[in-house]
Each structure stands twice: as structure tokens, then as C-alpha cells.
Amino acid sequence: MPRLKAGQRHEVAFTLNGVAVRGEAEPRMLLTDFLRHVIGVTGTHVGCEHGVCGACTIRLDGVATRGCLLFAVQVAGRDVKTVEGLGGSDGRLSPLQEAFRRNHALQCGFCTAGILMSLDDFLEKNPSPTEPEVREVLSGHLCRCTGYTGIVRAALETAKGNADA
Amino acid sequence: MNEVAAELAREEAYTGRPLKRVEDAALLTGRGRFIDDLPSSAGTLHAAILRSPHAHAELVSIDAAEALKMAGVAAVITRKDVTALTRPFTVGVRQPMQHWCLAVDRVRYVGEPVAVVLARDRYLAEDALDAISVEYRPLPPVIDPERAARADAPLLHPDVGANVVSDRSFAYGDPEAAFAEAPHVVGTTIRYPRNSVTPIECFGMIADWRPDDGTYEITTHFQGPFALHPVMALALKVPGTKVRIRTPPDSGGSYGVKQGVVPYAVLMAVAARVAGRPVKWIEDRLEHLSAASSATNRVTRIEAAVAEDGRVTALRYDQLEDCGAYLKAPEPATLYRMHGTLTGAYQIPNLTVRNRVVLTNKTPTGLNRGFGGPQVYYALERLMHRIADELGLDRLEVIRRNLVPKEAMPYRAAAGSLYDSGDYAATVDLAIGEGRLVGLLARREKARKEGRLYGIGFAAVVEPSVSNMGYITTVLTAEEREKAGPKDGAVASATVALDPLGGVSVAVASTPQGQGHRTVLSQVVADVFGLRPEDVSVTVELDTARDAWSIAAGNYSSRFAAAVAGTAHLAAMRLRDRLAPIAAQRLNVPAEEIVFSGGKVAARSNPENSLSFHRLAGASHWSPGTLGDGVDPALRETAFWSPPELAAPDRGDVINSSAAYGFIFDMCGVEVDRDTGKVSIDRYVTAHDAGRLLNPALADGQVRGAFANAVGAAFYEEFAYGEDGRCLNGTFADYLVPTACEVPEPEILHMACPSPFTPLGAKGIGEGNCMSTPVCLANAVADALGVSDIDLPLSPAQVMALIEPNEPPPPHAAAVEAREPGRALSGEGTATIAATPDEIWRAILDPASLARLLPGCERLEAIDENTYAADVTVRVGPVTGRYTARVRLSELQPPHSLRLDGDGGGTLGTGSGTAWIVLQPADGSTRIEYRWEAEAGGKVAAVGGRMLESAARLLIRQMLQRLEVGAAPAAKRPWWRKHLPLGKGR
């Protein structure tokens, strides 16, 4: 049974946005710190480190979850998707990102990455949600800037766009 | 509203259009550059701050020796470093109080910084915090402002001799006469709570010290006002040029709050100097919520002299402002920001004000969205509702009768604000018309018929923007002001430059945190040059060593649209005026003939005669020699603008506290659930007049954001403190920021009466709903419940207590514990133990067995008669806390009764408790009656408040079991022992 010792760094290899990456982490290192400061992708933000604000939300094996409540060593061998993996490789925005822009669903943008990742997961599983359903999912995020209106609209518009397409 | 207005109204103008934002592409793809995303130099140390678990205590000693021995720890900064390298911060009132960036002699609020560990990474730095031992001598705290203002209250700053650090009275017009003559005097008392529009990104900074030239360099998302730059320089004992502040490109929200980085910037600058290496500090949420900043809480007594028809002839304010433990610059600005505007939207000629500022053992206050407005309007607009109710008049009618009429604009309010423009009555009409008041009334009637609780609320609010740098000096007497020299104005600055290829760039000192300044500036400047917004690049990072700024710089008091955008416009116009003669020369027409349009510069009468903007704009770089005689190159223009209307307070304390004044009229319908006290917003209408809107989509975004913040303030958010000063809201699980499920979408309506005083006719819009919405909602809830006194936050428990003040009694009174509500943790109980009182007595009095009785006691050593030093590990479920404690037995009446005191501190904070124990013999067993009180401070109180009392009870149960195990002969153990294997489970 592998036991990763405290105080030592251990190699963690995983898939990040479709690309194999590796880095070293102590067992206690939070996934958020690992992604941001070891791997160097800083799009995932940290607002509370106790699971409430949602800024750190990422997709782990496709499932939206809090990055701040995971340890880096837990993602070894797994698939992580962050905001950096949302758009096209040519830098084009995804329909959801476009909808955010159109609907002024962000101001400071600090909460945005987490919300995008939640919706990325949710809309994939629930292609035609109602507004209350969208708000229910968004209740796992805090945004101080927008009052949520634009975010709700962007999510509903994306769903509708996907349905029309 | 002249030429500029005409230009903005041009069909092809970008200004005024709801364009998408240039900021978004980076933010949506994870390429924002927030403070914690920036690269830091190799060798950068990471800081963690040791904070006080006490609300009030003398700082006896700090021992960091163990921490310094730990691997990866480079330095520990303590009071001796800050007293050597800094001086206390400048204070806005003349009082002998000292606020250092690190506690020196005392700690005065929970969370006050006591030491800083610098280590290789944050994890190690936090490990080392645990190894620092600090000895405190607790002092009695004072939390309630009214209590703090009393003569017998514990003093925070003994040198001041009182907790009230400022007490000023003002009179405008003839209020005494108006009150004497008035047929009615209506009053109310408001206790406005503490809250904060806490941003999702916490504070952060990277500080460095350059020994070669003695410069401190600090990169941080400070949002201004840059009047605090000199405050930092003075604290660091260096000239202003030796403090270089840079801001990162992005900031994760501020709403005023990031003004609060100032003391930390000084602290980390010192840390970097001591360590000789750059220092990075990223605040965590626990630190932020417990100790970063807060709006003020305020007790207001407000009275109105009212004529029979509801017209208010005079107002009397008595405001007691609670600024927390220190008066942190620019406080007491919250109290004075609204000073000129205290009569609100109403034509009230007479006013008297008493303003007191009191200090309490709470987090020092600072800027917060709405800044002073929520506190004032909550009182004023509650009062307007009450006037109507007490005089039996229609509420809306009372508001209407008192509104400043359009004809009176510009209107000088009683205390000095010069309302620039507005048609308040028409805005009210717009709100009730398009907002469909009729429908709300019908819904209320229907609901009430069905026995449901439905209410309608209104609020009329004047929203000031672009603060006068002089308003804060109203806290000083005229004589004191004379000595200090006048302070006035609000200088905004902007630079527009042309590059060699003819590109246009704009730089401003507006430090945005999400408001889209880059987008708006690109619109405004593009219009000046006849370009597209994408042709204009805008930088908003500020570097105080290189950029144009003044003390008014920053992002506060809604000054961007009104002042900064206008100043950028001025700079662009000046540059255009320099380009015109160059173009004239090349096109062979007079300069007046030149027009800038569609990326071209052309002759008005012959548009064919043109050249491309880029060619013209690059000309001064490439061929200054060909510009011709008397024609200056056009390369860069920096404009400074300050509204001339912003004079210093006059001898009579008349102060025009802001440059522009918008107007808001809000209306809402709410329903209250009778069973739960939960309030749901049925419809919320908010009508704004913010003058000319530069980008309506962004303006609406500001309204929605402020509205959401206000919903939080109205129903959810409060920084609550225990009587002992413990902070109860250290996490986002306890400080309740509303989510998408709590914030409905407001209906937004606009009027536009452009300001005659600002360059573009724009006014602020971003703070208004923080002022209008809390009271509008409270008015509606008061209407629903038919009550006249109502304070925030309207939590379900608070609302329920209004619906149903008396509850059914318990079936048998004995089952209930008597206790004072809201006090520290306390309880009482009884237990029967299978041992005689003598056996129990011996077990308690013998140190060896006492050690076994105390749950988790690892060491117990007598230090005096019946006084012991103990190491205790307290366990509640998986939570463990190591405490170094003192245990004392007293009031001994063997074998009948005693008192047990314990207090200690450790990794989870502090704890103290007292138990009074009475032993009664009962058939060979003993009936134990006990009463206990406990307090817990620091981390465990801040994050676990909800469970604290249960945890305390659990520990008492553990102790009773041990008592029974320790005292009773094995055979006599009672049955329940087997069923409650406490302290063993996980």
C-alpha cells in the first residue's frame, strides 16, 4: 500500500486539459496551489479554501468539484479540466464563454473560471435546464460583482444555442 | 451640455453604446493577471501572520525562538522591527492614539496582527505560526458602541482618556426654530449593523526593499484613494518618492474594501527590508473576514420637524459611529462622506447634526461600497415612512411633497451639497409607472385578503459621486482646519499618447476592479479621434513612480465615469487640438476645417481631401521637423481635472462633499412567510438618474452588483461579535454572501439629466443601490408586518421575532434552562455519580486524579495552592486543539461545593471557563449540580461558532464521565456509562 510521506515531495502525473503533465507535491499541497504555482496555470482561482465560494471549481474526470478541497496527490493518473481547457486551441471562445461575454456575466472575473467549469459540466449533463435549475447550480458559487443576472442568462442562452444547433 | 453632448449624440459615436468589454477575453480564458498570478523573483519569501485571539489584551511577550529554528523559516517580524522602522499611522482626528502596522503594546481586536513569519512557502510559514508563543494579559473588551461611549467603559486607548475620539455638532439654517414651531416631531432610532462587500479575491501583495536607493516597492491591488500613499510613506519614515506602489493588471473585486491593504503594505514592506528579500503575502479568507475591514456600524437617532401636510422643515441627526479598534485613515470618512447630503433627496432647509466617533474592540473600518450612504439613508428613509404613518398620510405622497423640485437645480442642500441636476419627481413617476406600482398594490391587497404578509417599500436617495478631498476635514473645527491648511478638490488624471505607428494609448490612475474602465475609455477616446474602440489601447495598471496621479486617484466614490472618463476625454481633445494644425498643414486647409472620422482626418468641406489617422498620428515621431513653424508635436497629453465646485468646508462647516449627485427611486414588493420569517422579493424596481451613461450595459452591471450586495446587507450579511469580542463570522459558511438563489433580478429604469459639472455629463451609478436597497426592503418588510422598528439584517429569526414576539411556554417549566440570551456560552445541569461526595471531593482535590478528570489533560503541575498549569488536548470528534492552560480551584466548601476556573490558549485560539459545582449526597451516590460559563476566542470561535455550545456541552459530559470513573469504585459505575462511550469515538 503506497504511503506518501509528509514533508517529502512526490511526483504527480495527470492529464490537464488533454495534455499529460507532471509535477511534484507534498501530500498536503492543495490541488489549487499545485495547479497555480507548481504547474503554472493560474486561471483557477482561490477565494476561500473551505469549499464555499466556488472560485476554484474544476472538472475532475468530468465532474465539477472544488479544487481547494482536493490534494494534488489525489489527482495522480486522473483527468483534470480547468478554464484554460475550455476554448478552442486557436484561442476561440467556447459558446459558453461567448455567452458570458455577450451577457456581461463577469466584471472582475475572479469568480468566473469556477462558474464556467460548473456550467461546462452541468450543461453537458442537462442540455435544457430551467432557470431555477441553473440558479440552483450557481448557488455553489459566490459572485460579488454581477448580481448573477448575466450569468444566468448566459447559461440559458448557451443551452438554447446548443439545442438550436 | 454643449459641444460635448452634441458630439456624444453623434450617430456613429461609440460612447453611450452597450459594447462588449475588452477585458473579457483574457478573464474568460484564465489569462487574467491577478496579484497571485504574477511571477515573483527567485528567493521570494512567503508571509503568514500570527493574529490575536483576544479582543483586548496587553501584549506581554512574544517568543519566536522555536519558530526561527524551523527549516525553511527565514525571519519572524515582531513589534521591535516595526517600532524601529516605522511610526504609527497618521490619524484623521487630533487624538493621542497609536496605530502601528503590528500590535505593539496591546491588541485591540480579534485578528490584529502580532507577528509575521517569513518562510520558503506558505505552508511552512503557517507551520511556524504554531511555534510562536505569545503571552497576553487579557483586558475587558467593549463591543457595543453605546456602551463604549459611556464614561465607565474599558478604554481602548488610555492616552485619549475616552473611547469617543471625536464629537462635533453642526447647525444649518434655523433648526431650533423649525422644531419649536413644528406641529409634529417624528423620530426613530436605528442600529445599523456591520457588514462588508467582501471581494472574492482576498488581499495580496509582493513587497521589496531596494537598499541601494532606499526604496520600498510594493505591488498590490490597492484601489485608492492615493491620499493614503503619503500615509504609507510617513509610516515608513521615507519620502513619498521612496514608496513605489504598482498595481497588477487585474483585481478580483474591491468595492472599497481593498483600500484596507494599506497597513499590510507597510507591514510587508518592513518585512522585506528586515529579511532582505522580496516578500509575498496572500491573505486567506479567515484572515479577511475576521480582520481585513468592514463598513461602520452606527447608532442613529433621527428626528424630523414636520408640518401638517407631511412637509419636513428640519432634521436632527445624532450619529454614533463605530470605527472599530483604530481610526484607520481615511476614517472617520464614512461619517462625513454624506455630510453635505444629509437631507437626502428632500428640500429641507434646516438641519442639526451631532457626530460622535467611538472606538470598540472590533476590526477597524474602511471604505465599502455605498460608504456612509447605507447608514444615513436607512435612518432617513425609515423616518419618511414613519412620518407618513404617524401623520396618517400616504407614504409616497410624503416623499413626493418633500422632493427637491427640478426648478431648484442646481440646488444647495442645507449642509452644503450642490445637487447638480435631476428631475426627482419625474424619476419617481417613471418608477411607479413603468415599475407598475398599481400591480404591486393589487398584489398586496390580494395577499392580505388571503391572510398573507405582503408589504411595499419605497426609498428615494441622492447618490453622490466624486468625493471632495476636503469633506473629511469637516471632522475638524474651523480653527483646526485653518492650522492644517485647506483641503479640497478631486483631481483626476489621464494620459493619451500616440505611438510611432499612429496607435492611440490611454493610461489612467483609476485602478479598476472589474468595472470595465478599459472598455469605456476606449469608447470615449475612440470617439474623439474618429476611431474604433479596438484602435485604442488602455492601460489601467498604475505605477506611482511613473504615472500621473494625485491624492484623489483610485477607484472609489463612483468617480470613474464622472471624473476619470471625462479627464481622458479632455486629454484626448487636447491631443486632437494638437493634431489638427498638423493635419491642416498637410491638407492645406485651416485647422478649424479638420474633422476626425472613420479612421481618417479630412477637410470638412471636402472629405476626399484626407489622410489616414495613423499616418498623421505617427508624424510627430518620424518627422517633427516638417510640422512647420509654431506647430508643436502631438505625442502625448496628460490632463488633470478637478471639479471647481469642490471647495473646502467653509467656516460654517458648509461642505459640498461630492461633485455630482445622481438620484434613485426604488420600489419593491415583498412577501414574508408567517411560519419561517423568510422574506421573498416579489418585485424590485430601481429607477436611476446617473446623468449620461457612457456604456449602459456596464452601468446596469453596476446596478445589479450593488443591488446584490444590498440584498446581502438587508437579509444575510453581518459581522457579528460575541460580547467577549470574539468574531463569529470567520468563514463563508457563517458570513453569508447571497447566491444566485437569493438575488432576484431587479427591474432597472433610467432617466438622464446630464450633470452640468462633469466633463461628459456623467455621474456615478455603482454605489446607489447599496444606499437605497437595504432600506427599501426594510420598509417593505415593515409594511408587511405592520411594525415601526426594524433593524438589519432581516434574518428569519429577527423577522419571526417581530411576527410573533411571544412563544408558547414549555409544558413543564423545569425542563428549561434559564439563561441570558446572547451571552457567552453557558449552561447548567445535573448528574448522578455512583460515589460519595467525599470520594468525589478527594478526586478533584488531588492533582494526580484531577489530571485524569480533565479531558485531554496531558500534564498538570501545581504552581500555587490549588492552581495548576496544564497542557490539555481538547477533542471534539476529529477536531483537536492543544491548549496551555491554567486551572484554579476556589470557593472550596468541602465536600459540598467549589468553583473551577480554567483559561488557556493554543493553536485553535483561546478558551476560558468557570464551573460552579455543588455535590449533594443521594443514597450513597452523589447528585452533582453544576452551572458553567465559557468563552472561546480566535479561530475556533470564528469558524465553528455554530457548534461551539454543543462542543462545550460535550466536553462537560466528558468531564463528568471521567469524574465518575475517577471517583467511583469500579463496581458502582452506572448503566449510562456503557451507552455513552464519549471521548472515545471518532
Add this chain to the structure above:
Amino acid sequence: MKPAPFDYIRAGSVDESLDALHELGDEARILAGGQSLAAMLNMRLVRPTALIDISGLRELDRAETRDDAIEVGAACTQAALSHRLSREGRHPLLEAALPHVGHYQTRSRGTVCGSIAHADPSAELPLCLMALGGEVLLRSRQKRRRVPAEAFFLGVISTACAPDEMIEAVRFPLPKPAYGYAFDEVSRRHGDFALAAFAAIAGPRTIRMAVGGVADRPVSREWPMLEGAALDDALNAFAWELRGQDDQHATAAYRRGLVRKVGRRVIEEAMRCRG
């Protein structure tokens, strides 16, 4: 806010986890979804020397019907159970309660058993377990035991699970024909821990209700069929007996009021739902 150091053990099987627990006892903690534990670690409220991660154990990722109960394994997430139930429509009480457990983003990792093990006094799942008279299946290297919910919750975040034991599964009895089930809670914001939560079961001759968020653990009561003022009196007595406390979110009096009113509402709803 960073955790103190710990060793990390990724258990390859239940036996491995139990061996590790046996060896480390009190020093180790089981890590399931981490939705409570990681936050407590970050705040350094909990400082185990080792974490035993069971979240990846296939053998524990199950939710199946066995002997009139839904048996949920220790790696089954709240989201997974919720999906399963809404597909099968077999458990109205759990179906109603699960959406109140945190948020979409926490239910995706948070486990059912983790919530039971954590024993937050306001948590919904311990409340349901209590109302239904469910059981917790505990296992150590030496033995397995079944503990009824009534005996499992000992106080605030404290349970009967011994240091060398883990929860292998929990059993939620299936609904019985002719019984009605209802759940509701009052919380400050959507997704918050409840100020008070109620699970009621109305049978042909009895009413049973469990209340969470008021006492230091979920507490249940059973009455013979009551109505009108008699039900009010019973609820009032219950409300007082729970000895709720004031905290920063609500007063004890408010919580008693909820027991009387919302409690009654939930009971009536359960009666209406009776087959």
C-alpha cells in the same frame, strides 16, 4: 489556510484501509469526499498524521437494495445516490433531502457515508437515517458491527465509530407501503446547513419525526396518531425538549418556532403522502 503535514495513503482495498486504521488508530483519518474534512484540514482544526483515502475504492462505490433497505457504500457520492434514486423513484424521503445537502459541486464528491461519519448536527443525511431508523455498518480489522442510528450519533461531530473502525456502508430502510414521507428544512441561504430540518414519517397509527439542526445531533420522536391541538402540544413539548441554542444565525426560540410550525407542516405533508 494550509493544512499541517500528513502522510497520504491511497487505500487499494477495504482491507488495506482497515490495516492502516488498525496500525494508526486515532492518528489517521479516513478521507472520503473531503468536502468536510479538507476544509477542516485547511483550517488546521484537524491534524491527523495520515489520511487514508478511500474515495477511489470501487468495492465501496455501491448503492443497492438489500433486505428492505438501500445500502450505500462508503465511496458512493451524494450525487450518485441522488441520480439512482431519481431514476428508480423508490425513496421519497432521501430524494427530497439529498438536493439540500450542500451544492451541485459538493455533492459530486461528498459521500453519503462521509456525511453520516461527520455527524454535523444540521446535516440532512444523518437526519434521514435517524428518522428511518437506519443502521451504520462499521468494520474494523477484527470485526464488523451494525449500529442503529439512535446509538450512532453521540453529539456534535461525534459518533460511535471507534478509532480503528470505518463505516463500510449505511442502510436506509425502504419506504413501507401505507406510510407517507416528507422532508423540509429552513436554512438561511440555499445550500446552507439547516437552521432546522425535518423528516417525518406518517404511518397508519403513528407519526414519527426527526429534527436536525436544533439539538447537538438529530433527534427523533414517535407519537401515536395526533391531530389538531394535541399535535401542537406534542410539537411544543418536543421543541422545548430539544434544548436548542442561540447562535449567530438564529435564536433558540426561533428554532423552537420552526419545530412547531414547519414541523407540523412536514408531518401533515407526510400524512397526505400516505398511500
